[in-house]
Amino acid sequence: MGAEASVASALPPELLTRLYGILAQVADPEIPVLSVLDLGVIRHLALRPGGQLEVGVAPTYSGCPASAVIKADVVRALATAGFDAVAVDVLAPAWSSDWLSEAGRRKLEAFGIAPPAGRACASARDDGPAACPRCGSQRTTKVSEFGSTPCKAHYRCDACLEPFDYFKCI
């Protein structure tokens, strides 16, 4: 995998723009408001000697069940556009919620999921959402460290009393 990636060559800018346009339409299967680009999981695009397009994809969590679906969706979207593509895992450097794009953070909030509050938080410190994504109150209570997917925690707003998901800082 690594060896093949290292001999792959870079792509011309026009082609890259077109590929990024296709990838911008590939949604995260668990948080469909985010594209795989917003999520920050696309690590490289390169051409293999045989002409095959290689897409490096970083798994979010080691055991995230969506990882396989994301790779399949990326390959399918590129195939639909006429590209013979293959998706490979990129483990290092490890994915971090810091890689969420600014647009992605705004989309999350509009969707009702509080975006990660901090940056580069690999420590076990107890981070939490900046505000309730519905009413904006800063008074929130953690219900559980784990929400509906591995990447989210479960919170409740103490002002509007609504439950909401928090995209964990990791």
Place this chain on the structure above:
Amino acid sequence: MTPEVRYVLRLADTNLVLAQRLGEWVGHAPALEEDLGLANLSLDLLGQARLLLARAGELEGLGRGEDQLAYLREESEYFNLTLVEQPNGDFGDTVVRQFLFDAWQLGLYEALVASGDAALAAIAAKGAREAAYHLRYSGGWLVRLGDGTAESHARVAASLARLWPYTNELFHDDDVDRAAAAAGIGVLPSALAPPWSVRVDQTLAHATLARPAHSSFVWYGKQGRHSEHLGYLLAEMQSLHRAHPGASW
């Protein structure tokens, strides 16, 4: 089997067996939140186990992939730590087992980031973030139960006393550990004891729990000598694959 392969298999098996144990909680946890929480811990550990098994298979070079290693090895060919094969017990037992493990795994991954094996270092860098989160969960529950009611305190103190002796194995160096460390791939287990003690003592203090007295008991699950519990776990985990060889989703 070289010490390097065996060392990576120890890490892989420890993760896989604990992931399977945690999976037993699905549908049975005391609350929906904890059902999700324990399932998520299991998923992370399983994901790491798959990467580690795949790496062990590559290093071994005999063409064994993750499925073959997970489903077609007997009990004595499993090299997991004995702590993680202990039964779930009640929620307090599971929290204590998880806490003792998470504190160890976080220190392990923090050290393995410097491994000379690039794949192992990458798995460790990713795993360290997850382990830190797991420790926050299990440590948080240990504090709530230890510093909770008289009932929860007494029960979790009993869990701690019961599971504590199994932690000796976590820090016991043997020939495989020494060879893997000398090769620059692994970390000496004994080197992980000081940071583990600091983390554990800190949380035990918050949880108003006393650190159990040292025991000389050492089990050798990582050498393939297991407690009575592993065989049953493997029988359940491997039954489908053994009944339908090569079956896949």
